Amino acid sequence: MATTSSGGEPEHATADREIVMSRVISAPRELVFEAFTQVRHLSRWWGPEGFSTSTRSFEFRVGGAWDFVMHGPDGTDYQEWITWREIVPPERIALLHGESRDDPDAFESVLAFEQAGDETRLVMRTVFPTKELRDEAVEKYHAVEGGEQTLRNLAAYVADLSRNDTGRIETTPKGAAS
Structure with missing residues (x-):
């Protein structure tokens, strides 16, 4: 039986067009999933090192x-648009990501959140x-390095959240000295 992508194509048909990354994160799956669901979380960790994010x-x-x-560290601004295509809490998110709503070069991403004991394996x-x-x-655009840095930022952010007994979010912006 062939595995299919979210677009219905056999997985082997997309191999030369895909990037697959994974990371084990020391936090419960529900918390890792939540970090993708609220802009107050996303703005704290989204993007590679040195980048910041402003939400419209x-x-x-x-x-x-x-x-x-x-906002890149060199001052370059990158317009971004994500449309959520599938949401299955706390297991899966599928999205379409481009520069604008009608970007013909937009790409699909599927994020799988797998419980691994007290940790979460995130596969993107x-x-x-x-x-x-x-x-x-x-x-x-150094997508592989940037993706790895973004997942590292996510891991650090949710580790801080899971250690925070009061449930308050730290106020130090991503990349700032603590």
């Missing part, structure tokens, strides 16, 4: 969107429309 609008529901700008599978767009993301 955020509606976490199937068909809803997150319209935001990522991203499929681009073409091999060339995947290669550009890897070579020009």
